[in-house]
Amino acid sequence: MNMIKVATVLFSMAFIGATFASNADGGIWSKNAKDVGENTDSTLNIFSARSPDGKKTITFTNNKLMLIVGGKTLADLTDSMYSPRLTEISWSPDSLAFFVNASDGGVEGTWVSSAYLLVNNAVKKVSVGEKINLQSTLSTDCKYKNLGSVAWLNGHRNLLLIEQVPDSSSCSHMGEATGYLYDVEHDSIANTLSPDKIKSQYSEYLGSQAKSALQ
Numbered sequence: 660m661n662m663i664k665v666a667t668v669l670f671s672m673a674f675i676g677a678t679f680a681s682n683a684d685g686g687i688w689s690k691n692a693k694d695v696g697e698n699t700d701s702t703l704n705i706f707s708a709r710s711p712d713g714k715k716t717i718t719f720t721n722n723k724l725m726l727i728v729g730g731k732t733l734a735d736l737t738d739s740m741y742s743p744r745l746t747e748i749s750w751s752p753d754s755l756a757f758f759v760n761a762s763d764g765g766v767e768g769t770w771v772s773s774a775y776l777l778v779n780n781a782v783k784k785v786s787v788g789e790k791i792n793l794q795s796t797l798s799t800d801c802k803y804k805n806l807g808s809v810a811w812l813n814g815h816r817n818l819l820l821i822e823q824v825p826d827s828s829s830c831s832h833m834g835e836a837t838g839y840l841y842d843v844e845h846d847s848i849a850n851t852l853s854p855d856k857i858k859s860q861y862s863e864y865l866g867s868q869a870k871s872a873l874q
Contacts, residue, residue, distance in 0.1 A: 686747030687868035688760045688770070688807030688821070695719050696744035706743065710754035715777070717748055717757065724759075726782060734782040739773040749811065756815035756843060758808040766868070767825055770805040774818055776843060786846050791822055796837050796851055801830030805872070810864035818843055819861055823872040836872040
């Protein structure tokens with residue numbers, strides 16, 4: 660590996676580390692989310708995000724992301740993440756749902772978001788990514804767009820998300836963003852929100868990436 664490549668790799672690692680370190684109290688999309696990389700014990704390689712009711716825990720250990728309920732594994736969530744340094748998790752206030760934001764590239768994306776609903780001691784994946792991709796209001800030729808969950812609203816009933824054309828892409832309308840209020844129980848988009856409306860009504864939930872996307 661030549662010196663230019665080494666410098667590029669080191670810069671990328673430092674940038675990712677610095678970005679997430681500045682969000683140690685939350686995720687970069689959701690201020691209320693827990694960042695897996697920042698909160699993983701470096702010695703034991705164990706991360707945990709306990710639900711508000713204290714009865715459920717999402718753990719990351721041995722490169723596996725698992726949902727534990729009553730001491731038993733209820734679901735393997737590993738497919739919803741890529742790198743722990745680029746993954747954040749947030750439970751709904753009523754402990755009946757959670758989301759996972761993850762990037763397969765870097766801080767700029769591509770970010771995907773997966774939401775899960777707990778029903779009768781089983782895990783149901785909500786189709787947020789699929790539905791928003793099909794009904795996207797962003798005008799771009801970009802095949803892959805960033806999607807980040809920002810906040811649970813009304814318990815677990817609604818989920819606030821932001822969709823963005825990657826800011827570092829060569830796509831048309833680079834950096835353009837919009838928001839969605841998702842009806843989790845009916846698995847459908849309830850409303851589309853402008854960046855200004857999100858900033859005026861939901862600013863307290865926004866992480867640094869979400870704020871940047873809405874500029």
